[in-house]
Every structure is written in structure tokens, then in C-alpha cells.
Amino acid sequence: MSYRVPFVDPRRHYQRLQPDIDAAIASCLSQGDLVYRRQLRDFEEHLAAFVGVKYAVGVNSGYHALHFALLGAGIGPGDEVITVAHTFVATVSAIVHARATPVLIDVGDDYNMDADRLEAAVTARTKAIVCVHLNGRMCDMERIRSVAAGHRLLVIEDAAQALGATFEGRCAGSLGVAGCFSFYPFKILGGFGDGGALTTDDRSLARMASLLRYNGEDRRTGEYHYHGYTALLDNVQAAVLDVKLRHLPAWIGHRRAIAAHYEAGLRGLPGIRLPHFGDERRVDVFQNYVIRTADRDSLREHLTRCGVETLAHWVKPMWMHPGLGLTNPGLDRTERLCREVLSLPLSAETTLDQVEYVVQCIRESVASRSVPAAEERPPRSHDSLSRAAGRHPAV
Numbered sequence: 001m002s003y004r005v006p007f008v009d010p011r012r013h014y015q016r017l018q019p020d021i022d023a024a025i026a027s028c029l030s031q032g033d034l035v036y037r038r039q040l041r042d043f044e045e046h047l048a049a050f051v052g053v054k055y056a057v058g059v060n061s062g063y064h065a066l067h068f069a070l071l072g073a074g075i076g077p078g079d080e081v082i083t084v085a086h087t088f089v090a091t092v093s094a095i096v097h098a099r100a101t102p103v104l105i106d107v108g109d110d111y112n113m114d115a116d117r118l119e120a121a122v123t124a125r126t127k128a129i130v131c132v133h134l135n136g137r138m139c140d141m142e143r144i145r146s147v148a149a150g151h152r153l154l155v156i157e158d159a160a161q162a163l164g165a166t167f168e169g170r171c172a173g174s175l176g177v178a179g180c181f182s183f184y185p186f187k188i189l190g191g192f193g194d195g196g197a198l199t200t201d202d203r204s205l206a207r208m209a210s211l212l213r214y215n216g217e218d219r220r221t222g223e224y225h226y227h228g229y230t231a232l233l234d235n236v237q238a239a240v241l242d243v244k245l246r247h248l249p250a251w252i253g254h255r256r257a258i259a260a261h262y263e264a265g266l267r268g269l270p271g272i273r274l275p276h277f278g279d280e281r282r283v284d285v286f287q288n289y290v291i292r293t294a295d296r297d298s299l300r301e302h303l304t305r306c307g308v309e310t311l312a313h314w315v316k317p318m319w320m321h322p323g324l325g326l327t328n329p330g331l332d333r334t335e336r337l338c339r340e341v342l343s344l345p346l347s348a349e350t351t352l353d354q355v356e357y358v359v360q361c362i363r364e365s366v367a368s369r370s371v372p373a374a375e376e377r378p379p380r381s382h383d384s385l386s387r388a389a390g391r392h393p394a395v
């Protein structure tokens, strides 16, 4: 189906950057720069400077950034790692693949880890906290870092959705032992396929991640230091990402303007909660513009009929997927969010006219029925909501 307002618009995105992107790709191809070359190093250097850390290590996905951050931090069998379930599954899978145990806690009103629940989750086996800066908003790093310091825990930031977001002036990915980014095509900085990076000030962690991504091999000596992985960020992807990184500040400004426009149009609508949480310590970059309503599914259907593409992240709590083997941690808010959240179209290509149209459609839907406020409706079965949101196109 072709939407009047698509969630994202990859064709237009490419057209806007075409000369620079084509030149970057042509340069790689004509010079045979395909694997582990100058373009990768340049991008890593620019990314590290952008985030405000010493090292950035390009890998082939946000998942591998997380996995290597955990391995590099020494997390392994017998360790517990506290994180959230209101996240993309890769956050938890990385912990499981590091052979540690994920301990899932609930999120707060802003969809990020509820730091008030951390203390109760700490045990003698806890080694780390993986906080997830969801939807382009950073977690309360002051509280999280303070609990971590009190218990000598490491903090790893899942910043897959938060490149450029700040907390007290510091960028996501610079406040823990490692930051983990995804360059999945529909992220704030997206490649033309999978990609990711780990950021850190820790030299040995950066080195371990660089070896792990290349089957454990030190390229200078040929020595294999670990059983590693084939997980290098492709050179061509790095060249494209380097071009796009230059536009990132402008794109973040655009996202924030679009979010403000949504807010102006939707503020005060009964039964709709908006993602503006008003904390001056943070600058949100709005990877997703997530509204919340108890009548999410009918609003979504109405928007689809109007030609507005939306996404729901995530329609089923992670522990309800039997294949993941997670026990039900009893997280009320996480469970409720699965029924209530809806992401509206937002990308570097979204226009103010499109926002106005989306707002008009939402207003129509609200006017046509009295929408109960989020959280006021009794829970319902997930059976009718079994569609997997996955990560496509923009988790």
C-alpha cells in the first residue's frame, strides 16, 4: 500500500543526498576500498568526536555493539545484568548471548528505565546495568550512575535510538563504560543496510571489540586473540554514514521541530498522551514520536484508512514470546505500553504539511468517539494483538 504520509521515506532521503552518497560509494568501489580501510577509520574518528569519547568501533549491527560491550566489560556466565523489557529484543538477546542473566525491570512515564526500581533488582550477582535511551530520549543518567556507583556496577548504554541526544550536555554513548549504536536504515543515522558502533573511553574495551568483530584477529600481527565474529562495519557503509553524519545536527533540529509541531496540534486532546516530558537536563532527538492512548488499535486503523503509516513498538511483551525463554517479570507498565503506544511518522523527510494532516486525522478519530485516557481501560488479551512490530521500519 502506498501511504499519503509514510512512516519514513527512504527514496526521498537518498534523492536529497544523492550526489554526495554516490561520490562516496564510487570512491570506495573505484579504489577497491571494501574492507577495513580509510573510510571506516575516518567514520569512527568523526563518530567518536561527535559522541565525545576517545574511541568508536564500527560493527555490523547495534546488536553486535551490545554483545561486544558486554564481553569487553567482562560480563559472562553467572552474572546478572539489569535492563528493561520495553526495548527491541536485541538488548536482551545480547545479554543472553553473553551467557549472563537478564533481569528485567519496569520503565517510567517516559518509557525509559525507572531508576527507582534499580536498587530492588540488585543482587550479589549483578554486574551491570544496560540502560536503553528509547525513542531518542536519554535515561536519568544521574540516578542510574549513582546506583551503579553505590554497588560497583558497570553501566552500558543502549543508545541505538539516541545518537545526538544529551543529558546535562553529554551525549548518549559517553556516560557509561560503553555506548552502543545502530545504523539500521531507519535510525536517526541510518546506513543502506545493517550497521552499528560501540563508543568508549576505555582503550582495552575498544581493542577487544575491534578484535572480536574481525574473528578475533589482530590485523597487524595476524594473531588470533579470541574466538571472534565476522561483524565488521562494511567500508562502503562507513563511507555513506560519514557523509550522513555531517547532516545529523540539521536532521536532529528538524526532528525536534516536527515533534514541536505535533505537540502544538495534539496538546490537550482527550485520551492522548504526548511524549514531551519537560526535563531541562535532556535534549531529546525524537527517533520516534510516540503517543499513547488506550484506544490505540482503533486510532491506528483510522490512520491507516487515512493513508497515514504508523507503528506500534511493541505489541506483545517480550516475555510472552515462548521462544525467548524469559520468565514473566510482572512489569505492569511495560505490559500496558504494549497496548497503548503508537509511533507517528517522523523522519528527516517529514514535512509540516504532513504533520498537519496527521494531526487532523487524529482529531477526527478522537472526535468520533470518546477516547478513554491511557491507563484507565482494563487490560485486554494480547491474542488479538499478536502482530510482531519487529524493528521495521524504525525501532
Ligand SMILES: Cc1ncc(COP(=O)(O)O)c(C=O)c1O
Pocket (backbone or CB within 6 Å): 060, 061, 062, 063, 064, 087, 088, 090, 091, 132, 134, 158, 160, 161, 181, 182, 183, 184, 194, 195, 196, 391, 395
Ligand atoms: C533499542 C535498540 N537496541 C538495540 C537495537 C539493535 O540494533 P540493530 O538492529 O542494528 O542490531 C535496536 C534497533 O534495531 C534498538 O532499537
